[in-house]
Amino acid sequence: MSNAKLAKEFEKIVGAGGVLxxxxxxxxxxxxxxxxxxxxxxxxxxxxxxxxxxxxxRLCNEHxxxxxxxxxxxxxxxxxxxxxxxxxxxxxxxxxILEINEEDLYAVVEPGVVTAQFAAEVAKRGLFYPPxxxxxxxSTLGGNVAENAGGLRGLKxxxxxxxxxxxxxxxxxxxxxxxxxxxxxxVTGYNLGGLMVASEGTLGVFSNIIFxxxxxxxxxxxxxxxxxxxxxxxxxxxxxxxxxxxxCTLELLDHVxxxxxEAFTKAxxxxxxxxxxxxxxxxxxxxxxxxxxxxVNICNKIGATSVHAAETAEERESLWFARRNALPALARARPxxxxxxxxxxxxxIPAMIRGVNKIAEKYNxxxxxxxxxxxxxxxxxxxxxxxxxxxxxRVEEAVNEIFEVALSLKGTLSGEHGIGMAKSKWMVKxxxxxxxxxxxxxxxxxxxxxxxxxxxxxxxx
Amino acid sequence: MSNAKLAKEFEKIVGAGGVLxxxxxxxxxxxxxxxxxxxxxxxxxxxxxxxxxxxxxRLCNEHxxxxxxxxxxxxxxxxxxxxxxxxxxxxxxxxxILEINEEDLYAVVEPGVVTAQFAAEVAKRGLFYPPxxxxxxxSTLGGNVAENAGGLRGLKxxxxxxxxxxxxxxxxxxxxxxxxxxxxxxVTGYNLGGLMVASEGTLGVFSNIIFxxxxxxxxxxxxxxxxxxxxxxxxxxxxxxxxxxxxCTLELLDHVxxxxxEAFTKAxxxxxxxxxxxxxxxxxxxxxxxxxxxxVNICNKIGATSVHAAETAEERESLWFARRNALPALARARPxxxxxxxxxxxxxIPAMIRGVNKIAEKYNxxxxxxxxxxxxxxxxxxxxxxxxxxxxxRVEEAVNEIFEVALSLKGTLSGEHGIGMAKSKWMVKxxxxxxxxxxxxxxxxxxxxxxxxxxxxxxxx
Numbered sequence: 032m033s034n035a036k037l038a039k040e041f042e043k044i045v046g047a048g049g050v051l052x053x054x055x056x057x058x059x060x061x062x063x064x065x066x067x068x069x070x071x072x073x074x075x076x077x078x079x080x081x082x083x084x085x086x087x088x089r090l091c092n093e094h095x096x097x098x099x100x101x102x103x104x105x106x107x108x109x110x111x112x113x114x115x116x117x118x119x120x121x122x123x124x125x126x127x128i129l130e131i132n133e134e135d136l137y138a139v140v141e142p143g144v145v146t147a148q149f150a151a152e153v154a155k156r157g158l159f160y161p162p163x164x165x166x167x168x169x170s171t172l173g174g175n176v177a178e179n180a181g182g183l184r185g186l187k188x189x190x191x192x193x194x195x196x197x198x199x200x201x202x203x204x205x206x207x208x209x210x211x212x213x214x215x216x217x218v219t220g221y222n223l224g225g226l227m228v229a230s231e232g233t234l235g236v237f238s239n240i241i242f243x244x245x246x247x248x249x250x251x252x253x254x255x256x257x258x259x260x261x262x263x264x265x266x267x268x269x270x271x272x273x274x275x276x277x278x279c280t281l282e283l284l285d286h287v288x289x290x291x292x293e294a295f296t297k298a299x300x301x302x303x304x305x306x307x308x309x310x311x312x313x314x315x316x317x318x319x320x321x322x323x324x325x326x327v328n329i330c331n332k333i334g335a336t337s338v339h340a341a342e343t344a345e346e347r348e349s350l351w352f353a354r355r356n357a358l359p360a361l362a363r364a365r366p367x368x369x370x371x372x373x374x375x376x377x378x379x380i381p382a383m384i385r386g387v388n389k390i391a392e393k394y395n396x397x398x399x400x401x402x403x404x405x406x407x408x409x410x411x412x413x414x415x416x417x418x419x420x421x422x423x424x425r426v427e428e429a430v431n432e433i434f435e436v437a438l439s440l441k442g443t444l445s446g447e448h449g450i451g452m453a454k455s456k457w458m459v460k461x462x463x464x465x466x467x468x469x470x471x472x473x474x475x476x477x478x479x480x481x482x483x484x485x486x487x488x489x490x491x492x
Numbered sequence: 493m494s495n496a497k498l499a500k501e502f503e504k505i506v507g508a509g510g511v512l513x514x515x516x517x518x519x520x521x522x523x524x525x526x527x528x529x530x531x532x533x534x535x536x537x538x539x540x541x542x543x544x545x546x547x548x549x550r551l552c553n554e555h556x557x558x559x560x561x562x563x564x565x566x567x568x569x570x571x572x573x574x575x576x577x578x579x580x581x582x583x584x585x586x587x588x589i590l591e592i593n594e595e596d597l598y599a600v601v602e603p604g605v606v607t608a609q610f611a612a613e614v615a616k617r618g619l620f621y622p623p624x625x626x627x628x629x630x631s632t633l634g635g636n637v638a639e640n641a642g643g644l645r646g647l648k649x650x651x652x653x654x655x656x657x658x659x660x661x662x663x664x665x666x667x668x669x670x671x672x673x674x675x676x677x678x679v680t681g682y683n684l685g686g687l688m689v690a691s692e693g694t695l696g697v698f699s700n701i702i703f704x705x706x707x708x709x710x711x712x713x714x715x716x717x718x719x720x721x722x723x724x725x726x727x728x729x730x731x732x733x734x735x736x737x738x739x740c741t742l743e744l745l746d747h748v749x750x751x752x753x754e755a756f757t758k759a760x761x762x763x764x765x766x767x768x769x770x771x772x773x774x775x776x777x778x779x780x781x782x783x784x785x786x787x788v789n790i791c792n793k794i795g796a797t798s799v800h801a802a803e804t805a806e807e808r809e810s811l812w813f814a815r816r817n818a819l820p821a822l823a824r825a826r827p828x829x830x831x832x833x834x835x836x837x838x839x840x841i842p843a844m845i846r847g848v849n850k851i852a853e854k855y856n857x858x859x860x861x862x863x864x865x866x867x868x869x870x871x872x873x874x875x876x877x878x879x880x881x882x883x884x885x886r887v888e889e890a891v892n893e894i895f896e897v898a899l900s901l902k903g904t905l906s907g908e909h910g911i912g913m914a915k916s917k918w919m920v921k922x923x924x925x926x927x928x929x930x931x932x933x934x935x936x937x938x939x940x941x942x943x944x945x946x947x948x949x950x951x952x953x
Contacts, residue, residue: 134734134839135868157736179679190677192686193654206926214835216651216869216907218640218690219915219922220949221931225653225686229679246736273595275618275707317778374675378595407596408677446677454680461680465667469938470682476937477930488681 032094034073041076041118044086049124051075060101060119064166065109065453066369066417072099072113077121081141081238084120088236089205091118095480100232102143102171105164107370108451110178110231114485120236122173129239131156136244137196137213142173142237146180159247161188161279164447165358173237179229181447183354186405187279187313190447191228194243198224200235203478213241231449232484234477248313251279252323253347256308256330256338257301261285261388264306265381267333268404271310272377274329276322280311281405282354285384288361288399288412295360298353304336308404309354311347357401361412365397369413369426373437374446377407386436387411393432394425408446434460455490493555495534502537502579505547510585512536521562521580525627526570526914527830527878533560533574538582542602542699545581549697550666552579556941561693563604563632566625568831569912571639571692575946581697583634590700592617597705598657598674603634603698607641620708622649622740625908626819634698640690642908644815647866648740648774651908652689655704659685661696664939674702692910693945695938712740712774713784714808717791717799718765722746722849725767726842728794729865732771733838735790737783741772742866746845749818749860749873756821759814765797769865770815772808818862822873826858830874830887834898835907838868847897848872854893855886869907895921916951 032040034052041050051057052074061069073096078084091098097117104111113119122143130139133156140149146167153160163182164170170180176198181190197211200223210223227235258264264283271281284292286305293300300307308330312322323340330338341347362368375383384400387409391398402410411433415426434444434457444454444461459467471489475481493501495513502511512518513535522530534557539545552559558578565572574580583604591600594617601610607628614621624643625631631641637659642651658672661684671684688696719725725744732742745753747766754761761768769791773783784801791799802808823829836844845861848870852859863871872894876887895905895918905915905922920928932950936942 132837132839134730135837136733137837179683181677185677192683202926202930204926206929207924208927208930209923210927212835212904213837213902214869214904214907215838215867216642216646216835216864217904218908218910219905220690220911220919220927221695221934222640222653222686222690223927223931225683225689228683228686230682234682246738269595272597277707315776315779315782318776321776374673374677376593376596376598376674377676378593403677406676408675441674443673443675443678444680446675447679449679450681458681462670463668465663465665466669466671466681466684468667469663469669470684472937473682473934476933 037094038074040090041074041087044090045076045078045083049077049079051077060113063104063106063109063111065107065451066367067109067112067452070112070115072119073116075119075121077124079124081125084236084238085201085205085207087120088201088203091482092203092480096482097485098482099484100236102174103166103169105166105170106174106178106449106451108445108449108453110449110451110487112452122171128152133158135213138242138244140172140240140242142171142240144172146170146172146175153244158244160194160242160244162191162194165355172240176228176237176240177230177232178449179447181403181408183280183282183403185403186281187277195224195228195240196243197241198227199238200227201238202235203482207238208235211241229449231451231487233474233487234483250316250319251311251313252319253309253311253341253350254323254326254338255350256310256335257304258306259304259336261306261384262381263334264308265384265404267308267330267335268380269378270329270333271326272405274325276312276325278310278405279313280309282309283401283404283409284357285400287397288357288401291360291364291399292353292357295363296353296356298349300353309350358412361399361414365414365416367415367417369415369430371411371430371433372445372448373433373442374406374408375437375440375442377405379440379442380404380407382440383409383436387433390429390432394429396425396429406446407442450488452486455488458489498555499535501551502535502548505551506537506539506544510538510540512538521574524565524567524570524572526568526573526912527828528570528573528913531573531576533580534577536580536582538585540585542586545697545699546662546666546668548581549662549664552943553664553941557943558946559943560945561697563635564627564630566627566631567635567639567910567912569910569914571910571912571948573913583632589613594619596674599703599705601633601701601703603632603701605633607631607633607636614705619705621655621703621705623652623655626816633701637689637698637701638691638693639910640908642864642869644741644743644864646864647742648738656685656689656701657704658702659688660699661688662699663696664943668699669696672702690910692912692948694935694948695944709774711777711780712772713780714770714772714802714811715784715787715799716811717769717771717796718762719767720765720797722767722845723842724795725769726845726865728769728791728796729841730839731790731794732787733866735786737773737786739771739866740774741770743770743815744862744865744870745818746861748858749822749862752821752825752860753814753818756824757814757817759810761814770811819873822860822875826875826877828876828878830876830891832872832891832894833906833909834894834903835867835869836898836901836903838866840901840903841865841868843901844870844897848894851890851893855890857886857890867907868903911949913947916949919950
């Protein structure tokens with residue numbers, strides 16, 4: 032069928048305004064936040080109701096049209112780069128919060144609801160939705176589920192997966208599949224909601240998502256510890272956990288990151304430091320006081336050059352503003368920013384950091400490292416220029432080696448950014464060929480024509 | 493192939509002592525804890541290493557032999573009743589705790605490790621594995637994962653699913669599939685570990701499981717609140733949560749349960765009460781003190797006739813001993829105990845209890861109700877005699893209606909006991925035919941000959 036005829040078919044479902052096909056529309060949705068080549072779709076569809084997602088998916092399946100569902104496109108692994116000539120389906124029109132149940136501590140949302148807006152609405156009702164990925168100001172909840180987005184609070188509160196109670200989604204036939212429940216316990220049938228988590232749009236098209244909510248902590252305290260040696264900082268991370276303190280946030284910035292962040296934010300970070308830890312404990316006020324005191328003692332014992340607790344809400348905001356700007360600050364340094372996501376058991380953080388620094392030296396590239404030290408989830412960020420082929424080749428070699436180091440430390444390729452198109456070729460190293468085969472058998476049964484976001488997670492050879 | 497020849501083939505893998513085939517062996521493994529008819533297997537295989545599970549599974553697949561993996565057989569929905577003439581594979585020889593990592597807060601276990609023994613070993617290292625299903629003294633961790641077992645601490649700490657970080661399992665070809673990681677964040681590939689949860693042995697054979705551990709609470713306080721009206725008790729449950737107190741345990745026993753439990757345990761329960769709530773709060777000592785005070789105030793305000801806090805460890809133990817004996821106590825009353833598991837959003841507990849009581853009256857049957865009120869997960873327990881066909885017919889009608897009521901309150905068929913063979917025929921009512929079709933397409937791709945615990949979860953018509 033010609034593109035124009037297909038457009039007419041889609042218009043019957045979503046209306047004339049819901050089908051975008053100008054050159055500029057198509058190019059706008061040809062890339063995401065990953066450092067990968069764009070691919071131009073043939074049509075962009077913008078449904079206005081979740082019910083339209085069923086017929087849209089069915090139509091794609093009937094015509095064997097590759098279909099990529101896109102929220103805000105903040106994906107860092109190419110999960111929302113469309114298949115060339117395929118269809119992009121936008122969820123930003125599907126942004127209703129359908130229910131926030133204060134008695135039963137859950138919410139039901141459409142997939143296009145923006146993460147931070149949802150968290151704010153939940154907070155207004157005196158409740159708490161903890162997952163806070165770096166892109167939360169624009170990222171959507173559907174995308175968060177599809178990628179199992181993490182964030183700064185993963186250590187104590189877990190990641191998106193830990194808040195998914197159920198998902199209703201459309202299969203390739205356009206039929207609605209129901210999984211999970213509004214109850215906190217549910218074992219009715221396969222854990223299909225769990226299967227959707229991190230499936231990157233390859234197994235179904237989300238209609239509604241039920242999220243667990245929790246009561247918010249009554250108090251919190253943020254601290255900054257400064258180190259003249261990054262090893263001491265990473266030892267401190269391990270010591271805090273070993274002392275059975277579970278901060279809600281335990282973040283590290285290395286020297287390179289600190290320099291760029293301070294230049295960008297003027298937050299007052301100590302630019303001479305080799306590393307800083309940003310630590311926040313929360314909970315009952317007495318617990319917060321106890322934990323904060325213990326954290327300060329541990330930092331001092333291991334050799335922090337200073338430890339400072341934020342005394343005001345403003346001071347606290349300033350610390351987190353600095354951390355949240357680590358990526359934008361680093362991204363300003365060079366034309367290309369390769370943000371890595373290899374993750375290790377947290378006790379291996381010192382070894383991982385040493386490994387990354389050796390790799391930076393070996394390949395003569397600039398790497399700024401920051402991230403969720405408490406989760407073992409660091410983001411070594413390579414500052415480079417993709418147009419410089421010789422340099423970018425060294426970058427690719429370095430990324431390879433970063434994965435090797437993470438796996439040798441019993442870590443994983445990706446803590447929270449997903450596999451997408453960026454990392455599928457490394458999957459077999461961490462898992463096994465049998466694991467890919469098992470996944471592929473499942474995928475082919477669920478999506479025989481391979482229309483659901485093809486080329487993501489598993490490289491089909 | 494004859495049974496004797498097959499036995500020889502299995503002996504090559506697990507040794508002569510690992511193949512059981514006497515009449516009494518076969519009958520011993522023909523049933524589980526569900527009220528369902530037994531089915532006699534043709535062979536019982538007892539591997540001594542997890543590596544043997546691969547070749548055992550492959551052999552079953554080659555011969556199209558139905559295979560049911562069995563831990564302790566404490567399943568309440570028939571998930572471990574074998575296929576007639578199939579093979580039972582016992583995991584009780586696979587009971588090694590391979591690693592308890594105190595720095596990184598995880599453990600790696602074989603599937604046959606007993607839940608309570610694992611929790612005790614973890615506690616010895618100063619850590620905490622919260623899931624505590626009723627059968628924990630004998631149940632195995634593999635079974636807990638396969639059923640997504642819950643328990644008394646679900647309200648605050650979640651269920652088995654919330655502690656699974658990764659699972660290595662064998663597919664039908666006997667190949668090892670790897671999912672998840674020793675890292676707290678991992679998005680490398682499909683969430684196959686999550687898919688294994690609650691899959692009741694139908695999608696893979698577990699080899700090793702990686703569990704998350706947490707620091708234990710520093711203090712706790714158990715209380716008993718007595719009510720002369722069950723509505724007041726269930727309103728109290730909702731009010732506690734609405735006040736943003738999340739007790740680790742919030743259990744209810746109704747009048748019928750109290751009577752039987754007291755007769756059995758002599759724990760000093762008030763036999764004249766219409767309901768009691770057993771409540772435990774835990775955490776930082778100051779938080780525990782605050783929360784306990786608030787709980788007492790809420791109970792009194794709503795009209796508890798008395799509220800008593802356990803002052804000693806002995807008193808606390810006595811309360812939980814009484815609760816843990818609810819099922820055994822009720823089970824002594826009549827020859828057959830039908831333990832139901834329908835679950836509702838917690839605010840619907842009052843409506844659910846009224847519904848169950850109406851049903852008991854309508855069908856003239858005795859129902860004792862106890863369970864995890866804080867999770868909306870009650871266990872209406874029907875006391876009857878399966879041999880009395882007329883009575884048992886009424887029981888079956890009552891069970892049907894209990895499900896109808898739960899679903900009408902936006903609840904679920906099963907909170908924690910699984911679907912197994914007992915509830916598969918109701919699955920479509922809660923989900924949809926498309927949901928079953930989707931599940932079945934996936935199952936058939938993963939297990940084309942249908943050897944992995946056939947007949948469970950989805951009724952194949």
